[in-house]
Amino acid sequence: MWKEDSLFKELEEKGVLSEDLLEKFVLKYGELFLRAIKAVEEKRVKKYVFKPSGKSLWIVIGKTRKYLVIPDFYCSCDDFYFNVVTRKKRQICYHILARKLAEALNLYQVVKLEDDLFRDVLDEIKLYKANR
Numbered sequence: 810m811w812k813e814d815s816l817f818k819e820l821e822e823k824g825v826l827s828e829d830l831l832e833k834f835v836l837k838y839g840e841l842f843l844r845a846i847k848a849v850e851e852k853r854v855k856k857y858v859f860k861p862s863g864k865s866l867w868i869v870i871g872k873t874r875k876y877l878v879i880p881d882f883y884c885s886c887d888d889f890y891f892n893v894v895t896r897k898k899r900q901i902c903y904h905i906l907a908r909k910l911a912e913a914l915n916l917y918q919v920v921k922l923e924d925d926l927f928r929d930v931l932d933e934i935k936l937y938k939a940n941r
Contacts, residue, residue, distance in 0.1 A: 816830065816833055817909060817913055820914065824914070824915070834846075838906060841899070841901070841903045841906055842903075842906065845903045845906035848871075848911075849877075849917075850916075851905055853871070854870075854907050854916070855869075855918045856917050856918070856919050856920070857920045857930055858922070859921075859926070861924065864924070866930060866931075867880060867908050868930075869904040874934075876934070880912075881905065883905075883936060884901075884902045888903070889905070893932040
């Protein structure tokens with residue numbers, strides 16, 4: 810599990826990505842941060858909320874497909890599997906970082922759906938992966 814750092818606490822407190830904070834994120838996360846913040850700016854981070862249960866799913870739309878993100882823990886992308894889990898090259902992928910940034914900045918789209926569509930959303934994510 811990824812241990813978040815104090816940069817996110819500072820970001821949440823300020824509510825804005827100051828120039829100073831931007832530099833700190835770039836120093837810490839490098840290219841990963843740049844890809845993540847681009848996803849946030851392009852509104853590719855979505856929170857699906859299902860009613861009436863209140864269940865939610867975080868989805869980050871990548872270049873070719875949608876990825877399921879379990880906050881601070883898991884992403885369905887290949888980079889997470891190969892570079893985080895298997896090779897242990899880093900603690901997170903850019904999708905996990907994008908979701909965390911989007912939530913801290915309150916810059917994500919909320920998609921409200923009925924509970925009976927929960928399975929369909931998960932199946933759609935699986936289909937994207939299967940058809941690649």
